[in-house]
Amino acid sequence: MLSILMIEDDLELAEILSEFLEKHDVKVTNYDEPYTGMSALATHTYDLLLLDLTLPNLDGLEVCKRVAKQKNIPIIISSARSDLDDKVKALEYGADDYIPKPYDPQELLARIHSLLRRYNKKDAKNDQKDKDSIFRIDKESRDVYFKDKKIDLTRAEYEILTLLISKKGHVFSREAIAIESESINPESSNKSIDVIIGRLRAKIEDDPKKPQYIISVRGVGYKLEA
Incomplete structure (x- = not known):
């Protein structure tokens, strides 16, 4: 089962996504506060981070930037913010995908699997490089x-x-x-x-x-x- 960390302060949405994804063998751990979520990421292993941008105490763009510098983990931004500048900054800071709200959970599931397939291929290539180094x-x-x-x-x-x-x-x-x-x-x-x-x-x-x-x-x- 895949393990995903979600940082999302909309608890109703978090519950809907968690219930849907768990039916498809994806376990979701959600935190509605960014610092708590980043602490969990530092002490536990997750396959992917699903990150909202509008968060209390720390903007999601800054969370994305910090996580990308410290962890090699796929990041999907899930946000209602439609400003092009936010999308560009998120991708520049290390996000791998950006899915605007509202969206169908099935689309999110498809993006998760697609992103993880790309990461697994990249990791396999990196492992080979490491063996040669x-x-x-x-x-x-x-x-x-x-x-x-x-x-x-x-x-x-x-x-x-x-x-x-x-x-x-x-x-x-x-x-x-x-x-x-x-x-x-x-x-x-x-x-x-x-x-x-x-x-x-x-x-x-x-x-x-x-x-x-x-x-x-x-x-x-x-x-x-x-």
């Missing part, structure tokens, strides 16, 4: 493995290394690294980035002074070769 990222636990051995990383080291891994061979400038890393001040000096790169090399390179994996590109930045 000496680096492996566990996004749930935020751990990185090098040659099947877990690397002890600070938050900044994790963010920089996973960024380099995400686009192997791509050269990232120091400025781009600072911008993409949440725990690093974008105004940080180049030297602070170099220090973190040095620490990473010490943890994965046989000879940090002659790196094989994290390569310096003179006058530009760094790239990962692996």
Whole structure:
């Protein structure tokens, strides 16, 4: 049975959807408050997030943005907000689909299965890539493995290394690294980035002074070769 987290403050709609989906082997856990829903997502495993946008205490767009950064989970926006800007922002922030209210629950069920099929295919491809790589990222636990051995990383080291891994061979400038890393001040000096790169090399390179994996590109930045 599929397990879905729903964050929806319209309790009548939540009950209707939950009853319908459970008849089709989809278990729904609903929270009408976004912070409570995000806490549940941090401690439990779900196959998909169904998210309303108009929520108390925190707008659904911000919820979408935060969840997409922290979790690799399919997200469907279910909202009565029809503004094009909301739809565009939701998709830019990490949503995979946007279904405007009102809708037939059968359409929602079809979208759920369609989205999960796409995710399963993508995960299968990623698994194959991981097998071919000496680096492996566990996004749930935020751990990185090098040659099947877990690397002890600070938050900044994790963010920089996973960024380099995400686009192997791509050269990232120091400025781009600072911008993409949440725990690093974008105004940080180049030297602070170099220090973190040095620490990473010490943890994965046989000879940090002659790196094989994290390569310096003179006058530009760094790239990962692996």
